[in-house]
Amino acid sequence: MKELLDGLDVVDDADVLESLSHDDAEWAPYGKAVAAVRPRSTEDVRRVVAACAERLVPIVPRGAGTGLSGGANAVDGAMIIDLSKMNRIVEIDVENMTATVQPGVVNDDLKRAVAEHGLWYPPDPASAPWSTIGGNVSTNAGGLCCLKYGVTRDYVLGMEVVVGGPAGEYGTVVRLGRRTTKGVSGYDLAGLFTGSEGTFGVITEITVRLRPARREAPKTVVGAFGSVVAAGEAVAAVTRAGLLPAALELLDRTCLRAVEEWKHLGLESDAAALLLAQLDTPGDAEATAVAEVFRAAGALWAEQSTDEIEAEALFAARRLAYPALERLSPVLTEDVCVPRSRVPEMLSLIEEIAARHGATIAVIAHAGDGNLHPLILAPAGDDVAKRAAQGAFEDMLSAAIAMGGTVTGEHGVGLLKRAGMKQELSPGVLAMQVAVKQTLDPLNLFNPGKVVG
Known part of the structure; x- marks a missing residue:
């Protein structure tokens, strides 16, 4: 195998390889990889894939490793393809409002680069300062602005991929x-690969659409609530009122205090939960209306x-809530998404589930689109708390x-949500997914064991 990779940046140091063998998903299993490769070009990736196929070595693509579902976790005997060195912005096409990038480009770096041309790349997961566009595409990442501006799939025009199969x-x-802006020539294979978690091939280049930069700084409306459920009722009221903030985020008291103790941002809130609405419609009318809805809903x-x-x-x-809690305890992160009208009910059920299992659960949420991130804390070495966390998770x-x-609204299936996906989808749909995987990857080399198992 080594001779087939001659001239490439191969990593075999045990400690480094260990760090590259898993993402940030708490308690997701991972195996022992044989090595990792850090390619710098599509040709490098092509060579690695061909060499692995010749020896039937499993291939696990990896971006920044910020995933929370085990999607980048190694299996025994795997070759990890660490795409972090493929971090070049290939082109910013101002006239056509597109950008073409390698998969290792960090989300925020792309945002800054296109901003210099008066353009904006909206997808903004909380991990945007660290996560890469390749990883964002592989999981169809969402983020704070997806309520109004959509998720990663809405911005992917095309991609270059190293594949196998047919x-x-x-x-x-x-x-x-x-x-092009429009195009329906054949099946939407770029859409199929977006969100496929590396199970169909290795993405080596992505072309994304951009938007004009926002004309004025967004306005922020803050509402404090006596309970998390009351905040959820306000979210449903915003939807009923026909208002569409760019972002509508929820943080509970536990999250706020954890961030403040860590970063000392000057946050003060004795409320059980805060709602943060970001409005970018010109003028103050929309912001005023959201504040009025918050008050009418019991803020x-x-x-x-x-x-x-x-x-x-x-x-x-909001962005720092997860790492702030992670400093205190291992955190098992949920990613459920429900219809917006049922957000209050789901928040109430989360409280009931926490009480039933004796679990400690903090809550952050992209509340405006129903995507909730309950964060289940379980101190290291506490097996009782770990069992409670896993029971609450399910x-x-x-x-x-x-x-x-x-x-899963945006984190992906990976390893942690495979049983949940099988519960959610019908047998017929699951069979279709398996058939697509077998057709595109008949040797089952690309990220085996993930998503469809």
């Missing part, structure tokens, strides 16, 4: 999708922030499905 021998390079107080530093601190707290999956929701 396209030819393993190591074939194909281009999927297009660079302890609701105001438009006139201090940009304060507003930025609040949204920084119960929340079942509750979301019963409400017509899904077990």
